[in-house]
Amino acid sequence: AQSVTQLGSHVSVSEGALVLLRCNYSSSVPPYLFWYVQYPNQGLQLLLKYTTGATLVKGINGFEAEFKKSETSFHLTKPSAHMSDAAEYFCAVSERGNNRLAFGKGNQVVVIP
Amino acid sequence: NAGVMQNPRHLVRRRGQEARLRCSPMKGHSHVYWYRQLPEEGLKFMVYLQKENIIDESGMPKERFSAEFPKEGPSILRIQQVVRGDSAAYFCASSPKEQGYEQYFGPGTRLTVT
Numbered sequence: 243a244q245s246v247t248q249l250g251s252h253v254s255v256s257e258g259a260l261v262l263l264r265c266n267y268s269s270s271v272p273p274y275l276f277w278y279v280q281y282p283n284q285g286l287q288l289l290l291k292y293t294t295g296a297t298l299v300k301g302i303n304g305f306e307a308e309f310k311k312s313e314t315s316f317h318l319t320k321p322s323a324h325m326s327d328a329a330e331y332f333c334a335v336s337e338r339g340n341n342r343l344a345f346g347k348g349n350q351v352v353v354i355p
Numbered sequence: 356n357a358g359v360m361q362n363p364r365h366l367v368r369r370r371g372q373e374a375r376l377r378c379s380p381m382k383g384h385s386h387v388y389w390y391r392q393l394p395e396e397g398l399k400f401m402v403y404l405q406k407e408n409i410i411d412e413s414g415m416p417k418e419r420f421s422a423e424f425p426k427e428g429p430s431i432l433r434i435q436q437v438v439r440g441d442s443a444a445y446f447c448a449s450s451p452k453e454q455g456y457e458q459y460f461g462p463g464t465r466l467t468v469t
Contacts, residue, residue, distance in 0.1 A: 246397075276457065285359070285446060285460035286398075332397060341388065341450075342411060343458060345397035 244269040244335045248346035255327075256354045261320040263349045265307075265333035268314065275316040276334040276343070277307055286332065292316065303327070328353045357382065359461035360429075361447050367467045368437050376432040376464045380449030387430045388458055389422060392444040404430060437468045 245268045255261050267273055274293050278286040290301025297309040303326075307318045316333060330350050334343045360379040368374050380387050385405055390398040403411040404424035415422065419437075424430040434441055444465050448458035 278460075283462075283465075285462045286448075287460070288457045291457055340411065341386070341403050342400040342414070343388070343390070343398075343448075344400065345390075347395075347397040 244273065244337050244342075244344045246333050246335050246344055246346035248333055248349055250349060251347065252350045252352065254352045254354055255323045257325060258322050261305075261318070261323045261327060261351065263318040263331050263333075263351070265316045265318065265346060266314055267316060267333070267335045269335055269337050271337050274336045274338065275307075275309060276336075277301065277305070277316075277318050278332045278334060278345075280330045280332065280348075282329075289318070289331075323351075323353050325353050325355065327351060359447055359449050359459055361461035361464050363464060364462060365465050365467070367469060369469055370438055371436050374434040374437050374441070374466055376434075376445050376447075376466070378430040378432070378447030378449075378461060380430070380447075381451075381459055384449035384451050384459070386450045386452065387424050388448040388450075389430075389432050390446045390448065392446060392463070394443075398446060401432075434466075437466075439468045442466055442468045 247266045276291045277289040280286050290299050292309045300306045305320045330348045332348045333346045387404045389401040392398045400414040402422045419435045421433045444463045446463045447461045450456045450458045
């Protein structure tokens with residue numbers, strides 16, 4: 243069964259600094275990988291996804307992630323944090339052949355002015 | 356194009372009552388998923404439905420929980436005889452197809468059991 247590990251439930255970053263959120267996954271077959279963002283009392287919004295093809299994927303709001311099969315990782319980055327990036331971020335994986343999304347426990351990002 | 360709609364947004368039930376959560380997928384989407392978010396935890400898959408069919412219910416608790424997606428109308432997640440441990444946010448998602456297409460999430464229903 244697929245699973246996701248996100249370390250560090252709370253992440254603080256200074257405004258203008260690099261945002262780096264780590265995601266490692268476990269999957270017995272080639273995975274589909276996703277990053278979602280959740281603002282308070284709202285649903286999840288897709289930031290970006292990897293299915294096939296280019297391993298560096300670009301998403302909304304300046305975020306990008308790179309699929310590294312050898313490291314079973316899909317880390318999320320943004321070069322320069324903005325106050326509006328304060329939210330909770332979830333990495334998710336699904337396996338080809340099923341439709342279940344398995345989520346990590348999330349990273350609560352705080353942006354310090 | 357309206358997004359995924361869920362209602363009610365907030366639901367309070369006493370222990371032993373029934374909770375009914377409704378989800379209307381995005382227009383053109385025929386695949387519906389339910390997830391539960393417990394405090395301090397990520398989202399956990401519960402069930403995957405297509406119209407009139409339950410495709411995968413591997414995440415559903417064995418008792419008191421049921422889900423349906425009728426030919427007409429919204430998908431319903433039903434929790435009978437609620438207990439305090441059922442207090443959580445329940446999210447519905449929909450997708451146009453299976454296999455790798457992103458799931459679009461609704462705003463969630465926050466269930467509180469008193």
